[in-house]
Amino acid sequence: MNKWLPWLVSILVLAASAPSIGEVAAEAAFRQGMTAVQSNDFASGLHYLELAITDDPDNLRYASEYRQAIIRRKEFDRSIEFFEKLLISNPSSANLHLNYGFAYVDKIPVVGSITQVILANTALGEFTKAVDLQPTWIALYTRGESYLFWPRIFGKAPLGVADLERALVIQQKSTKKSYFARVYVALGDGYCKMDLPDKARSTWQEGLRQFPDNLELKDRLSLPMDDLLKHIENGFDPNKRVDTDLRAIWSEGQ
Amino acid sequence: MRQPSLSVTMLLGAGLLGTVWAAAQTADPTSAAAPWFEDVTHKAGIFYRHHPRQFDNPYASIMQGYARLGSAVAVADYDGDGFEDIFVTDSCSTCKNHLYHNNGNFTFTDVAEQAGVADGNDDDNASTAALWFDFNNDGKPDLLVVRFGHSILYENLGSGKFRDVTKSAGLDRYLNAIKAIAFDYDNDGYPDLFFGSYFQPIDIFHPSTPRFFPESFETANNGGGVTVFHNNRNGTFTEVTEHVGLLTTGWTLDLGHGDSNNDGFEDLYVANDFGTDRFFVNNGNGTFTDKTATAIGFDTKKGMNVDWGDYNNDGLLDIYVTNIYDDYMKECAMLWQNMGDGTFVDVSNEVGTCDTGWGWGAKFVDYDNDGWLDLYVMNGWVSGGKEDYVPDIFAMVTRPNVDLADARNWPPIGNKSLSGYERKRLFHNVGGVFREEAFRQGLDSLKDGRGIAVADFDNDGRLDLFVTNADDEANLYRNILPTGAHWLTLLLEGTKSNHFAIGAQVRLTAAGKTYLEYVNGGNGFAAQSTVRVHFGLGGVTKIDSLQVRWPSGLKQTFAGPDVDHLYKVVEGQTANTLTLWRPRS
Numbered sequence: 001m002n003k004w005l006p007w008l009v010s011i012l013v014l015a016a017s018a019p020s021i022g023e024v025a026a027e028a029a030f031r032q033g034m035t036a037v038q039s040n041d042f043a044s045g046l047h048y049l050e051l052a053i054t055d056d057p058d059n060l061r062y063a064s065e066y067r068q069a070i071i072r073r074k075e076f077d078r079s080i081e082f083f084e085k086l087l088i089s090n091p092s093s094a095n096l097h098l099n100y101g102f103a104y105v106d107k108i109p110v111v112g113s114i115t116q117v118i119l120a121n122t123a124l125g126e127f128t129k130a131v132d133l134q135p136t137w138i139a140l141y142t143r144g145e146s147y148l149f150w151p152r153i154f155g156k157a158p159l160g161v162a163d164l165e166r167a168l169v170i171q172q173k174s175t176k177k178s179y180f181a182r183v184y185v186a187l188g189d190g191y192c193k194m195d196l197p198d199k200a201r202s203t204w205q206e207g208l209r210q211f212p213d214n215l216e217l218k219d220r221l222s223l224p225m226d227d228l229l230k231h232i233e234n235g236f237d238p239n240k241r242v243d244t245d246l247r248a249i250w251s252e253g254q
Numbered sequence: 255m256r257q258p259s260l261s262v263t264m265l266l267g268a269g270l271l272g273t274v275w276a277a278a279q280t281a282d283p284t285s286a287a288a289p290w291f292e293d294v295t296h297k298a299g300i301f302y303r304h305h306p307r308q309f310d311n312p313y314a315s316i317m318q319g320y321a322r323l324g325s326a327v328a329v330a331d332y333d334g335d336g337f338e339d340i341f342v343t344d345s346c347s348t349c350k351n352h353l354y355h356n357n358g359n360f361t362f363t364d365v366a367e368q369a370g371v372a373d374g375n376d377d378d379n380a381s382t383a384a385l386w387f388d389f390n391n392d393g394k395p396d397l398l399v400v401r402f403g404h405s406i407l408y409e410n411l412g413s414g415k416f417r418d419v420t421k422s423a424g425l426d427r428y429l430n431a432i433k434a435i436a437f438d439y440d441n442d443g444y445p446d447l448f449f450g451s452y453f454q455p456i457d458i459f460h461p462s463t464p465r466f467f468p469e470s471f472e473t474a475n476n477g478g479g480v481t482v483f484h485n486n487r488n489g490t491f492t493e494v495t496e497h498v499g500l501l502t503t504g505w506t507l508d509l510g511h512g513d514s515n516n517d518g519f520e521d522l523y524v525a526n527d528f529g530t531d532r533f534f535v536n537n538g539n540g541t542f543t544d545k546t547a548t549a550i551g552f553d554t555k556k557g558m559n560v561d562w563g564d565y566n567n568d569g570l571l572d573i574y575v576t577n578i579y580d581d582y583m584k585e586c587a588m589l590w591q592n593m594g595d596g597t598f599v600d601v602s603n604e605v606g607t608c609d610t611g612w613g614w615g616a617k618f619v620d621y622d623n624d625g626w627l628d629l630y631v632m633n634g635w636v637s638g639g640k641e642d643y644v645p646d647i648f649a650m651v652t653r654p655n656v657d658l659a660d661a662r663n664w665p666p667i668g669n670k671s672l673s674g675y676e677r678k679r680l681f682h683n684v685g686g687v688f689r690e691e692a693f694r695q696g697l698d699s700l701k702d703g704r705g706i707a708v709a710d711f712d713n714d715g716r717l718d719l720f721v722t723n724a725d726d727e728a729n730l731y732r733n734i735l736p737t738g739a740h741w742l743t744l745l746l747e748g749t750k751s752n753h754f755a756i757g758a759q760v761r762l763t764a765a766g767k768t769y770l771e772y773v774n775g776g777n778g779f780a781a782q783s784t785v786r787v788h789f790g791l792g793g794v795t796k797i798d799s800l801q802v803r804w805p806s807g808l809k810q811t812f813a814g815p816d817v818d819h820l821y822k823v824v825e826g827q828t829a830n831t832l833t834l835w836r837p838r839s
Contacts, residue, residue, distance in 0.1 A: 112554025113583045114471035114651050121652045151582040153642045237584055 026055035030062050037069045045069055050082055057090045060138075063099035064246035067106055071241075076107035094134035098142060101126030102244040105146075109241045116238045120149060131163070137174070138249075140167040145186050148193060149236045157193035164190055179248050181211040188220060189232050197225060289696030290622065291719065291731040299361045300354060303727045305346035307380040307402075311460055319643070319667030321345075322636060323382055323432060323452075324402075325722040327707040328782035330386035330395040331356075332410060336837020338709040338784055340720055341366075341397060342728060343374060343381035350374070351381055351399065358837065360712050360732060370416045371397055371408050378459055379403030383705075385776045387436035387445050389423070390489050391753045400449070402430045402458060424490045428455050430478050435776040437511045437520045438752045439498065440540040441805050444485040445752045445775060450506035450524065451478025461661075468505055469659040471651060472554035474528035476659060477505030499542045504529055510560030510777040512571040513759065514549075514592060518807055520757050523573055525557030525779075531575060535596070550598050555585040559779035563618030563627045564770040566686045569761075570594050571770070574629060576613025576779075580673050582644045587613055587631070606688040607681050612673035615705040615779040619717050621695070623739035623790030625769060626683035630692075630719060632703030632779075636667060637674030643667050675700045701726045705780030710788070713837055715741040715818055717788060722780060740791040740817040744800075745835055746773055749825040751805040754785045761801045764794045764814065791817055800832070 033048030049066040056062060063083075070079040083100035090096050104123035108116050127143035140163045147160030164187040171180040184207025191200035201221065208217045223231055295301075304325035309317045324345030329338050337356035344351055351374040354362035366372035374381035383400035390396070394410040407423050408416035420426050430453035436445040454476060456466050468474035479502035483491035495501050504526030511520045519536035526532065530552040534542035546552060555577040562571045570592035577585035586608035590598035602608040610616070611633035618627040636643070646665035650656060656663050677698045681688035692698035701723035711718045716733035723729070742762065746755035756775040761768050769789055776782040791797075797814030804810070804825050815821055815832045822835035 112472035113578075113585050115554070117582075117648055118652055121648075151644070153582060153644050154648070233581075239584055 022055050026052045026059065026062065029055065030065070033069075034065060037065075037072075042069060042073050046073070046075070046078070053082075054086060057086055057093045058095045060095050060099070060246050061250055063095070063102075064244070067099065067102055068245055068247075070103070071106050074110065076103070076110065079103040080107065092133055094130040094136070094139060097126045097130040097133065098139060101130065101142070101146075105242055105244055108238050113238070120146070120238070135166065137167050137170045138246075140164070140170070141183055141186070144190070148186065148190050149238065149242075152193060157190050161187060161190035161194060176210070177249075178211065178214075181207055181214040181217065184208075184210070185214075185216045185220070188217075189235070192229060192232050197228075287736065288734075289694065290733060290735045291696040292734050293696065293729055294360065294732045295728060295730045297361075298730050298732075299357075299363060300340075300728060300730055302342050302344070302352050302354075302364075304342075304344055304722060304724055305349050306725050307345045307347065307375075309459065313461065313464060313661040315666040315668075316661050316664045317458075319636065319664075319672070322702060322724040323704070323780075324380055325704045325724045325726075325728075326381075326383040326400075326780035327705050327720050327722045327728070328384035328386050328397075328776070329707040329709045329720065329784055330782070332386065332395050332397070333414060334394070334838075336713065336835075338711055340707070341371070341384045341386070342722060343384055343399065345375060345380045345382070347375050347377050347380070351384070356711060365414065369414055370418075371399070374399045374401065374406065378457075380459075382432045383434060383780055385434045385436060385782055387447070387756075387775060388753045389436075389445065389447075389485060389491075391444055391487075393747075393753050395754070398434055398436075398447070400431045400434045402432070402453070404428055405431055405434070405449070419489070422489065424486075424492065425483060427481070427493070428457070429481055430455060430458055431481070432478075433506065433508050433779065435509045435511060435774075437756045437775040438485075438805050439482075439520055439522075439536060439542075440484070441519065441751075441757075441807070442485075442487065443748070443750060443752055443806070444487045445754075445756055446485045447483040447491060448500075448509050448511075448522070449481040449483075450509045451481065452505055452507060452527070454478050454503070464661045465657075465659045467659050467661045467664060468528040471528055471658070473530070474505055474526075474658075475503045477503055477526065477528070479503045479506055480509065480522075480524055498540060499544070500534060502526075502532055504532065507558050508560045508779040510562055510573065511757075511775065512562030512573070512772065512777075513757065514571060514573075515594075515596065516570070516759075518803065518805070523560045523562070523575070525560045525575055527556050527558065529554065531555075531557045533598075545596065549596060550588075550590060550600075553588075555588075558614050559616045561616055561618050561777050562772075562774065565589065565618065565627050565629075565683060566591065567626065567767065567769060568592075568594075569768060569770050571772070573598065574607070574616055574618065576610050576616050576631060576633075578612050578673070579609045580612060582648070587616070605686065606690070610679050611676035614703055615781050617706045617708050617778050617781070617783060619706075619708045619719070620683075620788070620790035621680075621717055621719075621733060622682070622735055622737065623716065623741045624792045625767070625790050625794070626685065628683045629679075629681040629688065630697065630706055631679040631681070632706060632721065633673070633678060634676040634700070634702040635673045636671055637700070637702050638667070638671040639669040641668075641670040643670040643672040646670070647672075674702065678703055697731060699723070699729060701729075706778060707781045707783050709784040710743065710786070713820060715743065715820075720781075740794055742789045742791060742797065742815065742817055743820040744787040744832075745785075745820065745822045746787065746802065746804075747822060747824045748804060748806070750808065751825055755804060755825065756785065757805040758787075759803045760787050760789075761803075762789050763798045763800075764791060764796060765798075786820075 030052035037045030052062045101123040104119045130139040144160045144163030147156040150156040188200040188203040326343045340354040350372040353366035380402045385398040386395040397408040399406040409419045431449040433450035482495045484494045508525040514521045522534040524532040533549040559576040573590040575588040588600045589602040614632040616631040680692035682691045705722045707720040719731040721729040748755040759772040800812045821832040
C-alpha cells in the first residue's frame with residue numbers, strides 16, 4: 001500500500017511556518033531513533049521513534065519508519081498496541097488511524113488464514129476512520145487498495161474502485177508524482193475484479209500515457225487475459241508482504 | 255513451519271526446475287490421445303451412493319454443514335482369491351455399508367449382507383471410515399468399521415463371513431473417530447491400532463452441551479486427538495495412548511505412518527483440522543517423541559490428509575498433506591520434502607502441488623508407471639446452492655470475543671455452498687516437479703470428493719482408482735494407460751513380522767537408480783489402498799536387484815525378477831529368486 005500526497009501538503013505547510021518546540025523535540029527523537037535502528041539497536045531505536053510519533057502523531061514519516069523497524073524486528077503486536085494507545089489521546093488524527101491500520105496489515109503475512117481475515121477487517125475499519133476524518137489521496141488510495149484484497153465473494157471490489165476513482169480525481173488536480181501511477185494500476189485491478197477488463201485496460205493505457213516507464217502498467221498490458229487475472233490475484237495473496245513503506249513520498253517530494 | 259532453505263530452493267531452482275520443468279513443458283506425444291482413465295463405476299456394478307448423517311438434536315442445523323463426512327473406502331483381498339475387494343461406508347442412520355467382492359473381470363458384487371458387515375449405522379453411531387488389517391495374523395484381513403460412536407472390529411472367518419469381536423478384543427470404546435491406521439509400532443510382529451478422532455469423545459448425536467465445536471480456527475486443542483491400542487498378540491488390545499507418548503487433543507482428520515529416518519521403526523504424522531499438525535518420531539522402544547517443532551514447525555492450517563511416498567526418488571519418504579486453498583483462504587497443501595536430518599521442508603509451492611482447492615484425500619500413485627510418484631487429490635466441501643457460506647463464516651470470526659467452541663455461534667449453512675464444485679487435481683510428477691492433468695486423464699469430477707483407494711483391480715499392472723464422494727456416488731476409474739510402461743508388483747508375507755508386512759520397505763535397483771516403496775497400513779483420508787508394493791519402471795526392462803527390509807529387521811536381497819509380473823515374497827524365504835504369484839482362476 002502506498003503513496004501519500006497529504007504528507008507533502010503537510011511538508012509545505014510546515015515549511016511555511018516555524019516548527020514548534022514539540023516538533024523540534026519530535027524531529028530530534030526521530031533522528032536519534034533512526035540512528036539507533038540503523039546500527040541495529042532496536043531497543044533504543046523503537047523507543048525514540050515512539051517518542052517522536054507521540055510528539056507528532058500526524059507525522060506519516062515517523063510512523064512509517066517506525067513500522068519498517070517493527071517489521072524487521074517482527075514485533076508486530078508492539079506497534080499495534082502503541083498506535084492503539086496513542087489513538088486514545090489523538091482520536092481525530094487521520095494519519096494515526098492510517099498507521100494503526102498499516103500496523104495490522106504489516107502483521108498479516110505472519111499469521112494464519114483466519115487471523116488474516118480478522119486483521120484485514122480491523123485494518124479496513126481504521127482506514128475508513130481515516131477517510132471519514134480526512135478523505136485525502138493517501139487515505140482513499142489505501143482503503144481502495146485494501147478493499148481489493150478481499151476475495152470476490154465479499155463484493156468489496158466496487159467499493160475499492162469508488163475510492164480509487166476519488167483518489168484519481170484528487171491526483172489529477174495535483175502536481176504529477178510518479179507514485180500516482182499506482183492508482184492507475186490499482187484501479188485497473190479493481191475493474192478486473194469487477195469483470196470489466198476493457199475498462200481495466202483503458203485505465204492502464206491512460207496510466208501508461210501519463211507514466212510511460214511504469215513497469216507494472218506495462219506488465220498488465222502485455223499479458224493475455226488468463227495470465228493477467230492470475231497475475232492480479234497473485235498480487236492480492238495475503239501471505240505476501242504488502243509494501244506499506246511510505247518513503248517514496250517524501251523522497252520524491254524532497 | 256520451515257520454509258525452503260536457500261540451498262533447497264537453489265537445488266530446486268537450478269537443478270530441478272531448470273531442467274525438469276523444461277521437460278514438463280515439452281509436448282506430450284500422447285496428449286491428443288484419449289484419457290488414461292475410464293469411469294467404469296456402473297459398468298462394474300457399483301451403484302453405491304453416500305448419504306450424510308442428518309442429526310436430530312438442538313444443533314442439527316449447524317452440524318448439517320459439518321456432517322459431510324463418512325464417505326470412505328478400504329481395499330483388500332479379503333478372500334485371498336488374488337483380486338482386490340472394496341468396502342465402502344455410508345453414514346445415514348438407516349444406510350448400509352457395502353462390501354464389493356471382485357468377480358475377477360472388473361465387475362463387483364455387493365456381499366456385505368451375506369458377509370455380515372453391512373450394519374454400520376444406527377441412531378447412536380455413524381460410519382466414517384474403514385480399515386482392513388489382520389489383527390490376529392492368520393493371513394485373512396479383518397475389518398474395522400470406524401465410527402462416530404463405537405467402532406466395530408469384524409474378524410474374518412475365512413468363509414466369506416465375518417463376526418463382530420469388538421468387545422472381546424477390548425475395543426468397545428466411544429470415540430468420534432474418523433480415521434484408523436494399523437502398523438506395528440514396536441515391531442513385535444502384530445499390527446497395532448491407531449485411531450484419529452475429530453470431535454472429543456462426547457455423544458455428538460445427543461450432546462449435553464453446546465460447547466463441542468473447535469475453540470479456534472488455528473490453534474484448537476479441544477478435539478478428539480489420537481488413541482492408540484497395542485495389539486496383545488492374543489486377539490485383544492490395550493489402550494496405550496499416553497504410555498507411548500501420543501496423547502493429543504487436536505481435531506484429527508488423518509493419520510499417516512512411514513519410516514522417516516530409515517531406522518526400521520515407523521513414525522507418525524497427524525493431520526489436524528483447525529490447528530497444527532503433529533509429527534512423532536518412533537524412539538524404537540515402544541514410545542514416540544513429539545518432534546513437531548524441529549521437524550515441520552507449528553502451523554495454523556486445516557490438515558485433512560496424510561500420505562507418505564518418495565516423490566523425488568532420493569531414498570527418503572516424503573509426506574503430502576492437504577489443506578484449504580481457495581479464493582478466501584490460501585493455505586497451500588504441504589509437500590514435506592524429507593531432508594534426511596530429521597527435518598522436512600515444504601516444497602509444495604516450488605514443485606506445483608500447492609493449489610488443491612479444499613483438499614481432502616490425496617494419494618501418491620504412479621499412474622503412468624514411469625517411476626515417479628504422482629499425486630491425485632480430492633477436494634470440495636459442500637456443493638450446494640448458488641449462495642456462498644464464506645461471508646457467514648467470516649462474519650462470525652470477525653465478531654469480537656466470539657466463543658467458537660459454542661456450536662450456537664456458528665451460522666447454519668442451509669443450502670449454501672462452501673468451496674463446492676471443485677475440479678479434482680491430478681499432479682503428474684515429471685522428474686520431481688508436477689503439472690496438473692486431471693482433465694487430460696479423465697479424473698476431474700466436480701463432486702465433493704473424499705477418499706481415494708489405489709489398487710490394481712484387474713491385476714494388469716496399471717493402478718486403478720476408487721474415489722468416494724460425500725452425498726454422491728463413488729467413481730471407479732479403470733487405468734487404461736496405453737504406453738506399455740513396465741512395472742513390478744510384490745505381495746509381501748511376513749513370518750516373524752506381521753503377516754501383511756506393514757512397514758516393510760522395498761528398494762528396487764534398475765538402470766542405475768534405486769526406487770523406494772513400502773507397505774502402509776491405511777494411509778490417506780477416508781481411504782485405504784492396497785498393501786501390495788507397486789513399482790512403475792517406464793522403459794526399464796531389467797531389474798538388477800530387490801532388497802526387502804522387513805519390520806522384524808531382517809534384510810533380504812533378491813536377484814532382479816522379470817518385469818511386468820506380480821510376485822509373492824515370504825519373509826525369510828531361502829530362494830534367491832521370487833515366485834510368480836497368480837490369482838485363483
